[in-house]
Amino acid sequence: MHDRFLRACRREPTDVTPIWFMRQAGRYMAEYRELRKKYTLLEICKTPELALEVTLQPLRLGMDAAILFADILLPLEPMGAPFEFAKGEGPVIHEPVRDRAGIERLRVFEPEEGLGYVLDAVRLIRKELDGKTPLIGFAGAPFTMASYLVEGGKSSDYRLTKQLMWSDPEAWSALMGKISEVVRRLLRAQVAAGAQAVQLFDSWVGSLSIDDYREHVQPHVRYILRDLEATGVPVIHFGTNTGALLEAQRDAGGTVIGVDWRTPLDKAWQRIGHDRAVQGNLDPLLLCAPRAVAERRARAVLAEAGGRAGHIFNLGHGIIPETPVDTVKAVIDLVHSIPRASLQGEPDR
Numbered sequence: 001m002h003d004r005f006l007r008a009c010r011r012e013p014t015d016v017t018p019i020w021f022m023r024q025a026g027r028y029m030a031e032y033r034e035l036r037k038k039y040t041l042l043e044i045c046k047t048p049e050l051a052l053e054v055t056l057q058p059l060r061l062g063m064d065a066a067i068l069f070a071d072i073l074l075p076l077e078p079m080g081a082p083f084e085f086a087k088g089e090g091p092v093i094h095e096p097v098r099d100r101a102g103i104e105r106l107r108v109f110e111p112e113e114g115l116g117y118v119l120d121a122v123r124l125i126r127k128e129l130d131g132k133t134p135l136i137g138f139a140g141a142p143f144t145m146a147s148y149l150v151e152g153g154k155s156s157d158y159r160l161t162k163q164l165m166w167s168d169p170e171a172w173s174a175l176m177g178k179i180s181e182v183v184r185r186l187l188r189a190q191v192a193a194g195a196q197a198v199q200l201f202d203s204w205v206g207s208l209s210i211d212d213y214r215e216h217v218q219p220h221v222r223y224i225l226r227d228l229e230a231t232g233v234p235v236i237h238f239g240t241n242t243g244a245l246l247e248a249q250r251d252a253g254g255t256v257i258g259v260d261w262r263t264p265l266d267k268a269w270q271r272i273g274h275d276r277a278v279q280g281n282l283d284p285l286l287l288c289a290p291r292a293v294a295e296r297r298a299r300a301v302l303a304e305a306g307g308r309a310g311h312i313f314n315l316g317h318g319i320i321p322e323t324p325v326d327t328v329k330a331v332i333d334l335v336h337s338i339p340r341a342s343l344q345g346e347p348d349r
C-alpha cells in the first residue's frame with residue numbers, strides 16, 4: 001500500500017502504521033559513505049542526479065515515504081549568507097548576521113532562481129518514484145534558520161540569537177519576516193514541483209520559553225503554515241525539546257505535529273488534540289540499543305498511539321551516523337507486522 005503515509009497525515013485509516021525516519025539518507029548507510037568519498041555534501045545537494053540517488057538509497061529498507069535529499073541551510077547562500085560544512089565542526093556561516101545592516105542586506109529570492117537545483121531534484125525524484133513512494137519536501141523554520149545565521153554555526157545556548165531577539169525586537173521581526181518569506185516560497189515551489197507533503201524543521205525552537213515562542217516566533221511560523229495548508233498537501237510541523245510548546249506549535253499550524261521522545265506520545269496527542277495527526281517519537285539512540293530493546297520500545301510507541309488513525313511512526317529526531325542498518329530494518333519490519341486494528345482502543349472516526 002503506497003499511500004499509507006499520506007492517508008495517515010489526513011487521519012484516514014491504514015492497514016498498518018506508516019513509518020519513515022528523519023535523516024533516513026545519510027552516514028549510517030554504507031552506500032552513502034561510499035558516495036561521500038567522491039562528492040561533498042553540497043555537491044550532492046547541488047546535483048539533482050546525486051540527490052536522487054541518495055534519496056532512493058534508504059528505500060530498500062521499506063520506508064513508507066521518501067524525503068528529498070537537501071539541507072535546511074541551502075537557502076542561506078541565495079539570501080547572501082554563504083556557508084560551508086567544515087569537517088568536524090558542522091556548518092560555518094562566513095559572515096554571521098547580527099545587526100540591522102546585515103538583516104537589511106539579506107535577499108528574499110525566487111526559489112526557481114536561487115534554488116533551482118533543489119526544485120530540479122524534486123521533479124526528478126517524483127518522476128522516478130511515481131506511483132511508488134510519496135515524496136516529502138522540507139525547509140527549516142525561521143527560528144532554527146535564524147539561529148544559524150546569527151550564531152554563525154551550531155550553538156549550545158543560542159545566546160547571540162536571544163540577545164538580538166530581546167535587544168532589538170524590531171530587527172528580529174524583520175529577520176524572521178525575511179526568512180519566513182523565503183521558506184514559504186521555497187515550500188510552495190517544492191509542492192509545485194511535485195512534493196506530496198512538506199515538513200517544517202524547527203529543530204532548535206525548544207530552547208525558548210512559551211512566552212518568547214508566542215511573542216517572537218509563532219506569528220512567523222503561522223504565516224508559513226497557513227499558506228502551505230492552503231495548497232492541500234499535508235504539512236508536518238516538527239521541533240525538538242518542545243514539551244512546553246506543543247499547544248502553541250499546534251496553534252501555529254500543521255496537519256501533522258512532530259513529537260520528540262521526551263513527551264510520551266499518548267500525552268502529547270491528548271494535548272495536541274485528536275483532530276491533528278502526530279509523528280514520532282522513538283528516541284533515535286534506541287536504534288543503537290540491543291535490538292530487543294529497540295523493538296520493545298517501538299511497540300510501546302505504537303501502544304501509546306493506540307491504533308488511532310493519524311499516527312506516523314518516526315524517531316523523535318534524526319538517525320545518528322552510528323546506527324546499525326539492521327536495527328533500522330528490524331524496526332520497520334516490526335511496525336509493518338502489526339495490524340493497526342489490533343492496536344485499537346477506540347474505533348475510527
Ligand code: CP3
Nearest residue numbers: 022023024025026041067068069070071072090201203318
Ligand atoms: O532526512 C533526510 O534524509 C534528508 C536530508 C536532510 C539533511 N539535512 C542532509 C544532511 C535533512 C532533512 C536535513 C535537515 C537539517 N539540516 C536540519 C534539521 C533536522 C535536524 O536534524 O534537526 C538541520 C539542523 C540541518 C543543518 C545541518 N546539516 C547540520 C547541523 C549538519 C552537520 C551535522 C553533522 O552531523 O555533521 C548538516 C549536515 C547534513 N545534512 C548531513 C546530512 C545527511 C550530514 C552528512 C554529511 O556530512 O554527509
